[in-house]
Amino acid sequence: MAGTGPFSDILDGEVYKYYADGEWRASASGKAVAIVNPTTRQTQYRVQACTQEEVNKVMEAAKVAQMAWARTPLWKRAELLHKAAAILKEHKAPIAECLVKEIAKPAKDAVSEVVRSGDLVSYTAEEGVRILGEGKLLVSDSFPGNERNKYCLSSKVPLGVVLAIPPFNYPVNLAVSKIGPALIAGNALVLKPPTQGAVAALHMVHCFHLAGFPKGLIGCVTGKGSEIGDFLTMHPGVNCISFTGGDTGIAISKKAGMVPLQMELGGKDACIVLEDADLDLVAANIVKGGFSYSGQRCTAVKVVLIMEAVILV
């Protein structure tokens, strides 16, 4: 059950703690943010409303931890990610329970989200080892007038502290799709989970804690995006922002300054119906594609483009 057993450390009375410097802490603000269950319309959970000072401390700890992590061998980083993935999958039930209560995700889909998140973490570890294990040799005679008398070796290096901000609809899956790549590449990670979905995300972070990642390397601060979001995205300690969501991403890109941004925003996913399509099958799949999970998927069908010949049938 959520907040119990191995997860009891993350709960302080009725309020879920935030994660800083390898510990679960209650905020000095004494304030909590309520998470309303969309099904019952009642407050289901409460999370800490972190202060700016607490955000500063998380950023400082991340910066220190990242320097040592960048020197940690790739295979060791991968080993820890595989461990976190296994723990995540082992605890799929309590995390899925949070997804059901916070974002009204159907129970079966909630379990799938956690399992596929674990799979994604392992996949990232594997791909990371391959991609980051490679370097490139450049030779000078490709440039006009030069002989082959100069050589250059290049390889990928970490950015530093990555700020991850996922959306409400996949608060675990779209958090680990940022956490996994950032960590395998030698970065530290600060997560600001969506308010709806924050408790599922805190449980997920605890799985990384249980896996034994170094203190401070992962931080998770909670609070409303509208209140701590700007402070986080304009924080001088952030070296990269990985965001998934809606128009908020446009606002962030204007405020963030000279840091690399990874923006996965809303889309207009089109379904194209060709002349030879089986129309019964098409109709069933358009309805499923548009309305499963109440259409709250970035990949949901939003536009249907039909060849004229089909309409004339």
Ligand SMILES: NC(=O)C1=CN([C@@H]2O[C@H](COP(=O)(O)OP(=O)(O)OC[C@H]3O[C@@H](n4cnc5c(N)ncnc54)[C@H](OP(=O)(O)O)[C@@H]3O)[C@@H](O)[C@H]2O)C=CC1
């Ligand atoms: N392209 C893709 O792969 C995907 C895109 N999406 C898109 O996500 C959207 C739905 O998600 P939704 O959560 O409603 O999106 P929002 O853009 O409203 O919020 C996304 C995240 O931003 C945070 N946030 C809010 N204000 C700020 C701020 N000022 N600074 C920093 N962070 C802030 C939110 O926190 P808080 O919850 O606390 O407000 C949340 O964690 C849809 O547009 C959908 O298409 C979704 C999934 C995948």
Ligand SMILES: O=C(O)[C@H](O)COP(=O)(O)O
């Ligand atoms: O970003 C999203 O909305 C999800 O990753 C969509 O995934 P799905 O199409 O597999 O549900």
